[in-house]
Amino acid sequence: MRLRELEKTIARDKRGCFTILAICSTIAVLINSITLSSPILGILFSSIYLLINSVFLGHIFFQEESASFRVALGFIVVIMLIALGGAGIIIGSGFFAIKFDTNTTIAVLTLITIAISFINRLQVRMKLKSKAHQSN
Amino acid sequence: MQYDRTLIYILFIGLSLGVSIATFLSWSETTFFSMHPLLLPIFFLLGVLLFLIVVKDNLPFSTGIKLAFVIAYSFLANLIHVALLYPILTGDLAYHLAVERTWDKFGIHYFLLLPIEAHLQQIQGFFNRLYIFQRGAAQYGLVVSLAKMLRVDLFWINALLIGLLWGFFVPIIAFKVSKTLRASDRISLLTGILTTSLPILMLWSWKSAGNVFGLFFFFIATYFLLKSFSINAKRKYIFLALLASVVSVLCHPMTGITSFSLVLLAFGIKNYYTPRRSSFSMALPNLVLSFFIVVLSLPIMSILLHIVYPTYSQFSLAKILSIDVYHIIFAEYADYTFISALTYGATTVLAIVGMVMFKAGEKEKELRLFLILAFVALVVQHRVFYYFIEKPLFGIHRLYALQPFIIIPFAAIAIDHLLRTPKSSPPKVGSYKSFSKQKSRFRAIFPSKEVLPTLLICISLSAILSQGHLSSFENDVHEPYSIVSPFSMKAVTLIHEEYLRNHERYVVISDPVTQHAGLALVGRYNPEELYLEQTTNRELFVEAVRQTSRQTLLKATAFNDAPLVYLTIFKYYANLYAPSADFDDIVDIYSKILEEVAILGDGERQTAVFRLRIPREPYTGIGPIVTVLKELQQFRLNTTYSYVFSDDIEYALNLTGATSYNITDWPMCWSYESISPLPSSTSIDANAWINFTGSPTVDYTVKWAANGLFPNVVWKDDSFLHGWTFIGRFTLSSHSFTSDGDIVKDSLSGKPEDPANYQRDLPSLQNCTHLLVRLKGETNSKFMIQIWEDISEGWEGRAFLAGWLEPSTDYTTYIFPLPSNRPLTLFWLTVLTTDGNPTTIYWDYVMIAQSEPE
Numbered sequence: 001m002r003l004r005e006l007e008k009t010i011a012r013d014k015r016g017c018f019t020i021l022a023i024c025s026t027i028a029v030l031i032n033s034i035t036l037s038s039p040i041l042g043i044l045f046s047s048i049y050l051l052i053n054s055v056f057l058g059h060i061f062f063q064e065e066s067a068s069f070r071v072a073l074g075f076i077v078v079i080m081l082i083a084l085g086g087a088g089i090i091i092g093s094g095f096f097a098i099k100f101d102t103n104t105t106i107a108v109l110t111l112i113t114i115a116i117s118f119i120n121r122l123q124v125r126m127k128l129k130s131k132a133h134q135s136n
Numbered sequence: 137m138q139y140d141r142t143l144i145y146i147l148f149i150g151l152s153l154g155v156s157i158a159t160f161l162s163w164s165e166t167t168f169f170s171m172h173p174l175l176l177p178i179f180f181l182l183g184v185l186l187f188l189i190v191v192k193d194n195l196p197f198s199t200g201i202k203l204a205f206v207i208a209y210s211f212l213a214n215l216i217h218v219a220l221l222y223p224i225l226t227g228d229l230a231y232h233l234a235v236e237r238t239w240d241k242f243g244i245h246y247f248l249l250l251p252i253e254a255h256l257q258q259i260q261g262f263f264n265r266l267y268i269f270q271r272g273a274a275q276y277g278l279v280v281s282l283a284k285m286l287r288v289d290l291f292w293i294n295a296l297l298i299g300l301l302w303g304f305f306v307p308i309i310a311f312k313v314s315k316t317l318r319a320s321d322r323i324s325l326l327t328g329i330l331t332t333s334l335p336i337l338m339l340w341s342w343k344s345a346g347n348v349f350g351l352f353f354f355f356i357a358t359y360f361l362l363k364s365f366s367i368n369a370k371r372k373y374i375f376l377a378l379l380a381s382v383v384s385v386l387c388h389p390m391t392g393i394t395s396f397s398l399v400l401l402a403f404g405i406k407n408y409y410t411p412r413r414s415s416f417s418m419a420l421p422n423l424v425l426s427f428f429i430v431v432l433s434l435p436i437m438s439i440l441l442h443i444v445y446p447t448y449s450q451f452s453l454a455k456i457l458s459i460d461v462y463h464i465i466f467a468e469y470a471d472y473t474f475i476s477a478l479t480y481g482a483t484t485v486l487a488i489v490g491m492v493m494f495k496a497g498e499k500e501k502e503l504r505l506f507l508i509l510a511f512v513a514l515v516v517q518h519r520v521f522y523y524f525i526e527k528p529l530f531g532i533h534r535l536y537a538l539q540p541f542i543i544i545p546f547a548a549i550a551i552d553h554l555l556r557t558p559k560s561s562p563p564k565v566g567s568y569k570s571f572s573k574q575k576s577r578f579r580a581i582f583p584s585k586e587v588l589p590t591l592l593i594c595i596s597l598s599a600i601l602s603q604g605h606l607s608s609f610e611n612d613v614h615e616p617y618s619i620v621s622p623f624s625m626k627a628v629t630l631i632h633e634e635y636l637r638n639h640e641r642y643v644v645i646s647d648p649v650t651q652h653a654g655l656a657l658v659g660r661y662n663p664e665e666l667y668l669e670q671t672t673n674r675e676l677f678v679e680a681v682r683q684t685s686r687q688t689l690l691k692a693t694a695f696n697d698a699p700l701v702y703l704t705i706f707k708y709y710a711n712l713y714a715p716s717a718d719f720d721d722i723v724d725i726y727s728k729i730l731e732e733v734a735i736l737g738d739g740e741r742q743t744a745v746f747r748l749r750i751p752r753e754p755y756t757g758i759g760p761i762v763t764v765l766k767e768l769q770q771f772r773l774n775t776t777y778s779y780v781f782s783d784d785i786e787y788a789l790n791l792t793g794a795t796s797y798n799i800t801d802w803p804m805c806w807s808y809e810s811i812s813p814l815p816s817s818t819s820i821d822a823n824a825w826i827n828f829t830g831s832p833t834v835d836y837t838v839k840w841a842a843n844g845l846f847p848n849v850v851w852k853d854d855s856f857l858h859g860w861t862f863i864g865r866f867t868l869s870s871h872s873f874t875s876d877g878d879i880v881k882d883s884l885s886g887k888p889e890d891p892a893n894y895q896r897d898l899p900s901l902q903n904c905t906h907l908l909v910r911l912k913g914e915t916n917s918k919f920m921i922q923i924w925e926d927i928s929e930g931w932e933g934r935a936f937l938a939g940w941l942e943p944s945t946d947y948t949t950y951i952f953p954l955p956s957n958r959p960l961t962l963f964w965l966t967v968l969t970t971d972g973n974p975t976t977i978y979w980d981y982v983m984i985a986q987s988e989p990e
Contacts, residue, residue: 029284029285032287033284033287037287038287039286039287039288041287042285042286042287042288043286043288045285046282046285046286049285061372061376064369068200069308069312072304072305072308076305076309076356077376077379079278079301080353080356080379080380080383082277082278082281082282083274083275083277083278083281083349083353083383083386083387084274084277084379084382084383084386085277085281086273086274086276086277086278086280086281087270087273087274087276087277087383087386088277089277090239090245090269090270090273090276090277091266091269091270091273093243093244093245093269094245094259094265094266094268094269095265099242099243099244100239100240100243100244100277100280101243101284102284104243105280105281105284105285108281109281109285
C-alpha cells in the first residue's frame with residue numbers, strides 16, 4: 001500500500017478503528033511502563049500513536065499539502081500538543097495535587113487522541129455532507 | 137543517466153559515512169576534545185557536493201530527492217555535535233537534564249521536593265508560582281512525556297530529541313517558508329540547507345535547552361504566520377501560529393514573546409493591506425504600533441519580571457555612554473575577527489541584498505513587508521538590549537539566532553541570482569526527463585561558462601558552514617571543564633549503584649563537573665541522593681580541598697540528614713581552588729580520614745571519590761593513664777575516651793575531692809582543651825602541666841583532644857609560651873603574641889597585606905611526614921606557615937610552605953604533608969591583615985608527626 005493510500009485510509013478512520021487503535025496504543029504504552037519497561041515495545045506502540053495522530057492532524061489542518069508534507073506537518077502539531085499536555089501537567093502540579101507520572105501522561109495522550117479524532121471525524125462528516133449536497 | 141545518478145548517490149553516501157566515521161574517531165575515552173583532522177575537510181566536501189546537487193537544476197533528481205539529501209546533511213550536521221560532545225556539556229544543559237530527571241523520577245517540581253526557605257519564598261504568590269512552574273515547561277513536558285512513552289532513558293531523549301527534530305523538520309519548514317514566497321525549488325532547497333546549519337544556528341541547534349526548543353517552535357510559528365498570509369484558510373493558520381507561540385513561550389520567554397509579537401505585527405500588516413479597512417489613517421499607526429511592540433515587548437518584559445521573580449535587569453541610559461563608537465555601530469561584531477564576522481555576517485548581508493532583489497507579486501507584497509519589518513524589528517530589539525538594558529536576563533547574542541528564520545529565504549534568493557547566468561537560465565525542476573536527449577551529459581550538467589562561478593559559490597557556502605561548525609566547537613569546548621567527563625559519570629554511577637544496593641540516603645559535596653553529572657543522573661534536590669548545588673556546594677568544596685578536614689563533610693549532612701557523605705574531587709578543580717596544595721596530597725590525606733571509593737582516570741580529569749559514614753553512636757572506652765597530684769599526693773589515674781571519628785578523639789579525666797590539682801604526663805599527641813566547670817584558679821602550660829584549684833565537692837572534668845591518625849607526634853607546641861620571637865615586619869602599627877598557656881592570641885594592625893612574622897627553633901627533626909595545626913581567625917586575616925631546613929640558603933633552604941590561607945572562623949585542624957627527606961630546624965608563623973584593620977588569629981597548637989598514619 002502506498003503512503004498516500006495508507007494516509008487516506010487512516011484519515012477516513014472508518015468506524016473509528018484507528019482512533020481505537022491509537023487509544024489502545026496508549027494503553028499498551030501504560031502496560032509496558034508498568035510491567036515490561038521494554039524500549040522496543042515502547043517505541044513500537046508510541047510510533048503507532050504518533051503516526052495515527054499525525055495523519056489525523058495532517059488531515060485536519062493541511063489538506064492542501066501533499067501526503068508526505070501532510071504527515072510531517074501533522075507530526076509537528078502532535079509534538080506541539082504533547083509538549084503542551086506535558087506543560088499543562090507541570091503547571092497544574094503547582095496548584096493542584098497532581099503528579100507528572102505515567103498515569104497522568106497516558107491520560108493526557110488519550111485526551112489528545114480523543115480530541116483529534118473527534119475533530120477529524122467531524123471534518124470527514126462535514127465533507128461527506130457537502131459532497132451529498134453537491135450531488136443532490 | 138542511471139550511472140550518473142548512482143555515482144552521486146555513492147559519493148554522497150560515501151562522504152556522509154566519512155563524516156560519521158571521522159566523528160566517532162574523534163571521540164576518545166576521556167572525551168578530550170580532539171577533532172579528527174579529516175572530519176571538517178570531509179564535511180566541507182559533502183557540503184560542496186550538496187550545494188552542487190541543489191543548484192544544478194539539470195541533475196537527474198527530483199525536488200523530493202534533493203530535499204532528502206538536504207535532510208540527510210542536516211541530520212549529519214547535528215549528529216557531529218551530539219556525538220562529539222557526548223556525554224553532555226556542563227552548565228545549562230546539565231541543569232536542564234537534571235530538572236527533567238526530577239520530573240521523571242518524582243513527578244513534582246524540585247522546589248517542592250526538598251523545600252528550602254529560599255525556594256518556598258519564591259513560590260508564595262499565585263503569579264510567582266505560575267512563573268516558576270511555567271519556566272521551560274513545554275521542553276520538560278515534551279522530553280519527559282516521550283521518555284515515559286518510549287521507555288527509553290531520559291538521557292537519550294534529552295541528548296537526541298532536539299537534534300532529530302531540528303535535523304528533520306527545519307529543512308522541511310525552511311523549504312515551505314520559501315515556498316510561501318513563491319520561490320523556485322532551488323531557492324527553497326538553498327533556504328533549507330542554510331537554515332539547518334547556518335553558523336549562528338549551529339551554535340544552538342543540537343543543544344537540549346529551553347531557548348533551542350523555543351527557537352524551533354518560533355520557526356514553526358513563523359511558517360504558520362506566513363501561510364496565514366498566503367492562503368484562504370487564515371484562521372486555521374493563525375490558530376496554529378498561536379499554538380506554536382504558546383509552546384515557544386513555555387520553552388523560553390525570549391522566543392515565545394518574540395513569536396507572539398510577530399503575530400501582532402502580522403495583524404498590523406494584514407490590517408494595513410486589507411482592501412476593506414475603514415480608515416487608512418488608522419492602519420498606518422496600527423502598523424507602526426505593532427512594529428514597536430515587536431521591538432519593545434521583550435525588553436519591557438525583562439525589566440518587569442522582577443515583579444514576580446528576583447531579577448535585576450533594568451533600563452539605563454548610562455550604558456550606551458560607556459560603549460565606544462565602534463561597538464555602537466557594529467555591536468558584538470566589533471570584537472569578531474574577519475573570519476568570524478564573515479562566518480556569522482555573510483548570510484545577513486546576502487539576505488539584505490536578496491530583500492532588494494526580490495520582486496514580489498501582488499500576493500507576496502504583504503509577506504515581503506512582514507519579513508522585512510520583522511527583521512528590522514529584531515535588529516532594533518537587539519540594539520535596545522545592547523544599548524540600554526543593564527544585566528539582561530540572557531546573553532543578548534542569542535537574539536541573533538532569531539533573525540535567520542526571517543531572512544534566510546532572501547539570502548537564498550540572492551545566491552540564486554548569483555548563480556544565474558544569461559546562458560543558463562534554469563529549466564523547471566523535473567526536466568531531467570529530457571536530459572537523455574542531450575549529447576554530452578557532463579557539458580549539460582556543467583556548461584563550461586558556469587563551472588567556475590558555480591563551483592566557487594558552492595565552495596564558499598560550504599566553507600562558511602564548515603567554519604561555523606568549527607566556531608561552534610571552539611565556543612563550547614573549554615577543556616577540561618566544559619564537558620562532563622566519563623570519569624565523573626563513572627563516579628556518580630558508582631555512588632548511585634551503591635544507593636540502589638543499600639538504599640542509604642546520602643549527600644554529595646562535589647566539584648562542578650561531577651556535580652553536573654550527578655544532577656543529570658539523580659535530579660535536582662533529590663532528598664535521598666542529594667547533590668549540593670550552587671553557592672552551598674562551591675563553598676563546601678573549596679573548604680574541603682583547602683582544609684582537607686572531615687568537619688566539612690559533616691556540615692553537609694545537615695541538608696538531608698544523611699548518614700552517608702560523599703566527596704568527589706576533580707583534579708582540575710582541586711588545583712584551581714587550592715593552588716598551594718597538590719591533588720595527590722589532598723587525595724593522600726583524604727585516603728587516611730575517609731573511605732576511598734575510587735580514583736578514576738588520569739590527567740586533569742582524574743576524579744577521586746571518598747565516602748564518610750557517620751556512626752550512630754560514638755565509640756567510648758578507657759584511655760591512657762596520667763599523673764595527678766591531689767593536695768601534693770600522687771595518683772596514676774585512667775582517662776576515658778570518646779569519639780565519632782578517630783581523627784577527633786576526646787580524652788577526659790574526672791577529678792574530685794581536693795582543692796588543688798596538678799596534672800602531668802599525658803601523651804605528646806594530646807592537646808589540652810578545657811576544664812569544666814571553671815575552677816577557682818588555673819595555671820597551665822599545655823605542653824607539660826595543668827594546675828588548678830577548686831572546691832573538693834565539685835567534680836571537675838579535664839579534656840584533651842587528639843588526632844588518632846597521627847599518634848606519633850615528635851614535636852608540638854600547645855602553649856606557645858616559650859621560644860617564639862617576632863621577626864617582622866616593623867612597619868606594623870601594632871602587633872602582639874600573647875598566650876594563656878593554651879591558646880596564643882596573635883593580633884596585628886597596619887597596612888593591608890602587612891604581615892607579622894614569628895619564628896621558633898626546632899630541634900632538627902628528621903623523617904617528619906605531617907604537620908597538624910589547629911586555629912581559628914577573623915575574616916580579615918590570612919596565615920602562612922613555613923618550615924626551614926636551613927634559612928641561610930634562602931628559598932632553597934625552605935622545606936615547607938603553606939599559605940596564604942584564609943582561616944576558618946571556628947577552630948579547625950589543618951593537616952599538611954611534609955617532605956620526609958628534609959630535616960626541619962626553624963618554624964615560621966605569619967599572619968596578615970587583608971584590609972589594614974586590626975585582626976586576630978588564635979593558634980591552639982602546632983604538631984609535627986613522624987610516622988605514617990595508621
